């Protein structure tokens with residue numbers, strides 16, 4: 568009963584989409600377990616670019632069951648837009664299943680996300696302003712609206728009560744305009760009709776798949792250091808992107824996972840605020856940003872770039888139980904004379920390999936680097952590991968020796984086929 572989780576081992580944007588897409592070709596079912604439309608996966612197939620925010624990558628394999636689990640927060644407007652775009656691109660959505668327990672991102676969540684960010688000044692998180700934090704806040708405060716509520720006759724009344732409270736906050740605290748109840752209700756009744764056929768108890772359906780021994784692929788969004796418990800709090804998202812989020816976010820037993828793929832970009836990026844020990848604020852950082860087109864899929868923001876940090880990857884391997892690393896963007900790092908990898912943090916003269924909890928410690932950490940020769944030439948056509956330049960192989964093998972985890976897949980270009988595969992999955 569193989570169950571594989573794929574999650575980002577850094578700050579998100581590791582290039583999970585292309586590996587999920589590859590593994591999806593062999594999976595029977597693809598399941599999202601957390602996050603919302605703050606995520607953005609880009610998948611390029613035969614020159615066509617697909618941008619996914621909420622819908623699992625399996626949708627690109629026509630009629631493969633795709634599940635949006637209960638741990639995901641869903642903005643119905645954004646979901647419907649994505650469904651329409653994918654339909655126009657020729658995808659089939661008949662087998663898309665949406666958890667009836669998933670919480671909805673409401674228009675007031677989006678607004679509150681924006682207002683609180685704008686109000687925070689220096690303390691802003693740099694969120695995607697998609698309403699993710701406020702939605703998970705309401706979930707924890709037991710004031711959320713779930714997909715099953717949308718189908719229920721009590722929806723209108725629940726919305727009325729909640730909107731009254733939110734309008735108090737919007738007007739009294741932020742001095743804004745109240746949101747219109749009748750308009751919002753009408754809007755959501757439209758969503759209900761559009762989404763009704765997809766909403767179901769996905770925990771039950773996934774359990775049936777699990778019992779039947781189907782190959783299950785769990786698709787994470789964001790990444791290790793954006794995890795609300797283990798990330799660079801408070802500069803994190805509000806869910807659990809690590810493999811630990813799979814069970815809670817789907818309703819399947821923890822034992823469902825037989826393999827955990829940690830996606831690692833050959834360098835490090837992050838968007839939004841927060842500490843970043845190996846950040847490059849120089850020409851090399853700009854070079855990586857331009858060569859890798861490191862601009863957010865969801866917000867278009869330029870990403871902060873830096874050297875690969877194996878303190879972070881080692882932390883992700885431990886917390887997430889990574890059994891295989893998928894290394895992305897080896898091609899982007901090409902053409903540099905020398906490349907550096909961080910192997911430890913020097914904090915007040917003491918070197919640690921463990922990622923600290925305290926932002927003060929992280930802020931004062933100086934990276935301890937090991938340097939490597941760079942590699943040059945176009946590597947995107949290479950499919951066999953031994954065909955890679957010697958210096959690139961040394962880089963890969965160093966990652967393996969430092970983390971104790973094998974590198975099973977290596978991305979050498981953005982296309983679906985531009986990948987070196989070193990092991991089998993779903994066996």
Ligand code: IMP
Nearest residue numbers: 579580605606693694695803804838839
């Ligand atoms: P939120 O998830 O929109 O609340 O944003 C919280 C933090 O997570 C911010 O630093 C965002 O930039 C970051 N973030 C959220 N989603 C992603 C993602 O998919 N990739 C990278 N960073 C993300």
